[in-house]
Amino acid sequence: MQIAELPIPDEVKQIVLKSGISELYPPQEEAVLAGALEGKDLVLASPTASGKTLTAELCALKHIVERNGKALYLSPLRALANEKYEEFKKYRSIRKHNGRRVRIGISTGDFDSSDPWLERYDIIIATNEKADSLLRHRAKWIDEISLVIADEVHLLNDSERGPTLEVVLARLMQINPDIQILALSATIKNVEELADWLKAHYVATEWRPVKLNEGVLLQEEVQFKDGAAKKIDKRSRNPALNLALHIVKSGGQALVFASTRRNAVSLAKKAATDLGSILTKPTRRALLSLKERVLASGERTRISELLADLVIHGAAFHHAGLGGRHRKLLEDAFRKGEIKILTATPTLAFGVNLPARTVIIHDYRRYEVGYGYYPITVLEYKQMAGRAGRPKYDTVGEAILLAKTDDERDFLMESYILAEPERIWSKLAVERILRPHVLSTIAAQYAQTEQGVHDFFSKTFYAYQYDPNAIRVVISKILKFLHDEEMINVERDNIVPTKFGRRVSELYLDPVSAVIVRSGLRARAPMITDLSFFHMIAHTPDMYPKLRPYSSEIDQLSLFVDEHKEEFMFSPTSQLEDHLEFEEFLGEAKLSWVMQSWVEEATEDQMIEQFKVQPGDLYRLVDSAKWLLYASRELASLLKHKDLVPKLNILRERAAKGIKAELLQLARLEGIGRARARILFNSGLEGIKDLKTAPIERLVDLPLIGPKVAKKIKEQVGGFVKSEQWKKLGKDKAAKQQFLREHY
Numbered sequence: 134m135q136i137a138e139l140p141i142p143d144e145v146k147q148i149v150l151k152s153g154i155s156e157l158y159p160p161q162e163e164a165v166l167a168g169a170l171e172g173k174d175l176v177l178a179s180p181t182a183s184g185k186t187l188t189a190e191l192c193a194l195k196h197i198v199e200r201n202g203k204a205l206y207l208s209p210l211r212a213l214a215n216e217k218y219e220e221f222k223k224y225r226s227i228r229k230h231n232g233r234r235v236r237i238g239i240s241t242g243d244f245d246s247s248d249p250w251l252e253r254y255d256i257i258i259a260t261n262e263k264a265d266s267l268l269r270h271r272a273k274w275i276d277e278i279s280l281v282i283a284d285e286v287h288l289l290n291d292s293e294r295g296p297t298l299e300v301v302l303a304r305l306m307q308i309n310p311d312i313q314i315l316a317l318s319a320t321i322k323n324v325e326e327l328a329d330w331l332k333a334h335y336v337a338t339e340w341r342p343v344k345l346n347e348g349v350l351l352q353e354e355v356q357f358k359d360g361a362a363k364k365i366d367k368r369s370r371n372p373a374l375n376l377a378l379h380i381v382k383s384g385g386q387a388l389v390f391a392s393t394r395r396n397a398v399s400l401a402k403k404a405a406t407d408l409g410s411i412l413t414k415p416t417r418r419a420l421l422s423l424k425e426r427v428l429a430s431g432e433r434t435r436i437s438e439l440l441a442d443l444v445i446h447g448a449a450f451h452h453a454g455l456g457g458r459h460r461k462l463l464e465d466a467f468r469k470g471e472i473k474i475l476t477a478t479p480t481l482a483f484g485v486n487l488p489a490r491t492v493i494i495h496d497y498r499r500y501e502v503g504y505g506y507y508p509i510t511v512l513e514y515k516q517m518a519g520r521a522g523r524p525k526y527d528t529v530g531e532a533i534l535l536a537k538t539d540d541e542r543d544f545l546m547e548s549y550i551l552a553e554p555e556r557i558w559s560k561l562a563v564e565r566i567l568r569p570h571v572l573s574t575i576a577a578q579y580a581q582t583e584q585g586v587h588d589f590f591s592k593t594f595y596a597y598q599y600d601p602n603a604i605r606v607v608i609s610k611i612l613k614f615l616h617d618e619e620m621i622n623v624e625r626d627n628i629v630p631t632k633f634g635r636r637v638s639e640l641y642l643d644p645v646s647a648v649i650v651r652s653g654l655r656a657r658a659p660m661i662t663d664l665s666f667f668h669m670i671a672h673t674p675d676m677y678p679k680l681r682p683y684s685s686e687i688d689q690l691s692l693f694v695d696e697h698k699e700e701f702m703f704s705p706t707s708q709l710e711d712h713l714e715f716e717e718f719l720g721e722a723k724l725s726w727v728m729q730s731w732v733e734e735a736t737e738d739q740m741i742e743q744f745k746v747q748p749g750d751l752y753r754l755v756d757s758a759k760w761l762l763y764a765s766r767e768l769a770s771l772l773k774h775k776d777l778v779p780k781l782n783i784l785r786e787r788a789a790k791g792i793k794a795e796l797l798q799l800a801r802l803e804g805i806g807r808a809r810a811r812i813l814f815n816s817g818l819e820g821i822k823d824l825k826t827a828p829i830e831r832l833v834d835l836p837l838i839g840p841k842v843a844k845k846i847k848e849q850v851g852g853f854v855k856s857e858q859w860k861k862l863g864k865d866k867a868a869k870q871q872f873l874r875e876h877y
């Protein structure tokens with residue numbers, strides 16, 4: 134089916150054609166034939182890279198331009214939401230029937246807002262969590278949404294994040310029974326069931342743009358699904374590496390999935406030693422520049438230095454311990470073909486568009502503390518394998534598993550390559566998971582009675598898959614908890630939220646977290662310090678990621694707890710009473726210590742050294758802490774702990790920036806982070822007043838501050854720069870940059 138023949142607005146056709154697409158892929162054609170463009174509800178289940186996004190784009194644009202509708206695009210991850218936003222932006226020049234241009238908006242942060250400004254947009258891209266929080270705020274414009282696109286909908290199966298998506302979909306259907314649903318999914322076994330729940334049609338295909346050849350590597354031989362076999366050279370003792378090098382030598386790239394960060398790093402190191410001789414000159418040049426960019430983005434740490442050392446050889450590792458900017462640099466360099474071997478943890482497996490000729494699955498097992506090793510699911514395997522084959526570049530993609538014995542090879546062939554992906558199952562009916570959703574149903578007045586609550590949850594995928602009565606019991610238990618904790622009241626037959634309950638729901642808190650914060654604020658520690666608040670939030674289930682004490686840290690952490698026992702709002706269980714709880718407490722203490730060091734301006738490298746907390750983890754902790762300190766402040770103000778409000782305010786800002794209080798004024802300026810603020814402060818420029826009177830040359834003389842930044846500072850503090858001064862600085866700039874390169 135040609136793009137030119139489709140019943141979509143001409144301007145949309147032009148833009149799609151201009152992007153180099155003139156014909157629909159078969160799954161896209163099937164979706165059109167199933168009525169996706171005519172407003173039919175549809176589940177589209179097809180392999181990775183089969184073009185689900187374009188289907189969604191065409192639906193959304195037709196819907197908006199011709200019917201003046203409003204579309205919501207749900208994405209499971211922030212990074213993915215950003216990617217989609219970039220893709221949708223190309224349609225911004227199109228005019229709707231009313232003459233206005235199509236407006237694309239994105240919203241992924243701040244969970245305590247109804248974002249009224251989003252009303253102006255025709256397509257809103259949001260993460261599932263953000264959409265959930267918008268629903269809790271009853272954002273008015275949500276009622277106007279007439280098309281919802283749910284990306285990666287097989288995520289319903291994920292025990293942590295699936296339930297949010299499930300509730301969001303059920304809620305949108307409750308608000309607007311006529312809403313059009315377009316659900317995009319990987320290939321799963323029970324598409325029909327999923328479609329039936331959504332009252333949608335479905336299209337399920339196995340079609341891929343590049344042929345996929347799956348196989349198992351045993352020593353130096355790959356055995357493929359179709360019976361073919363391939364020998365590779367033995368260059369090192371590691372078969373996976375030999376295979377990766379073989380691919381690179383023949384002009385391809387390899388993506389190697391490892392089970393842990395440590396394995397990913399060590400594989401990348403080994404790859405780097407062998408790759409060097411294979412690289413061409415232009416690639417080497419590109420990699421040198423990549424190295425500079427790796428070092429220049431963010432603080433320098435042993436991790437960024439290691440990464441820099443590896444990328445010049447064309448190898449790199451990609452895992453959640455890296456900061457977002459580093460990850461993006463690596464993804465872009467891999468897409469450009471500069472990095473030849475990228476090792477990654479499974480987090481890379483879904484969503485991000487990062488194809489490679491060959492995908493090597495180094496380990497089909499995962500390890501979880503307290504659980505041991507377990508094999509990954511077929512669904513997970515297919516997601517990783519699906520990354521193989523770059524359209525336009527490769528005619529065939531390869532996905533290779535690793536076996537150590539003949540027996541294991543047969544097992545892998547049967548259990549993954551020849552196996553069907555599993556069914557997906559709703560994970561909603563777990564008390565901890567369901568609790569916030571029950572509260573929000575009442576708090577945002579989606580239900581006013583107990584029966585109303587049950588009615589809503591009887592429309593979820595969980596109720597569809599299991600016996601609806603099974604979920605009733607859990608809900609009743611949760612209602613009792615919410616009532617006991619004064620989040621809801623019962624007035625005759627009606628259930629109404631209390632002020633506290635409503636705020637907890639809006640703040641996107643787990644009710645248990647709110648109870649903990651409330652009792653912390655009430656009980657107070659004998660001595661209230663930064664640590665008291667950090668521990669209060671570390672004690673809540675919403676603090677994420679949790680930190681675990683390493684056994685080598687137990688003594689030191691116990692000592693830390695002992696030294697600071699006056700400052701904790703919750704006292705530790707003793708080791709003798711309950712060993713597990715004690716360890717959990719030490720984990721919380723460690724997290725509080727990490728946050729305290731952060732606001733005392735420890736460097737990122739010190740955090741790695743002292744706590745083994747890597748930048749990516751640190752940023753996630755900081756994100757959680759910002760939100761939980763904000764929520765604590767809101768609750769402190771609601772619950773009349775007026776004296777604590779300013780303390781929490783300041784701590785939140787310090788946590789966001791990683792600074793001592795004395796830097797607050799400086800760090801509020803645009804372009805000034807923790808490093809520059811410290812440099813300014815130590816040079817005697819301690820606040821706005823000093824900056825106002827200081828000559829601009831004095832600023833430019835400081836490390837990390839160039840003429841541009843200096844000018845920006847001056848503009849913000851109300852000073853101005855004379856044009857002759859500016860010219861002079863321009864001349865000095867080159868000299869200064871040279872100086873900085875040599876010294877920093």
Ligand SMILES: Nc1ncnc2c1ncn2[C@@H]1O[C@H](COP(=O)(O)OP(=O)(O)OP(=O)(O)O)[C@@H](O)[C@H]1O
Pocket residue numbers: 153154155156157158161179180181182183184185186187319484485486524
């Ligand atoms: N009809 C088409 N012709 C050529 N290229 C296409 C066509 N449709 C989509 N593509 C390209 O295919 C690539 C993959 O598409 P997309 O990201 O939508 O895959 P997906 O099905 O969403 O996969 P995933 O499971 O990874 O999310 C994109 O680069 C897109 O531009």
Ligand SMILES: [Mg+2]
Pocket residue numbers: 185186284484
């Ligand atoms: Mg996709």
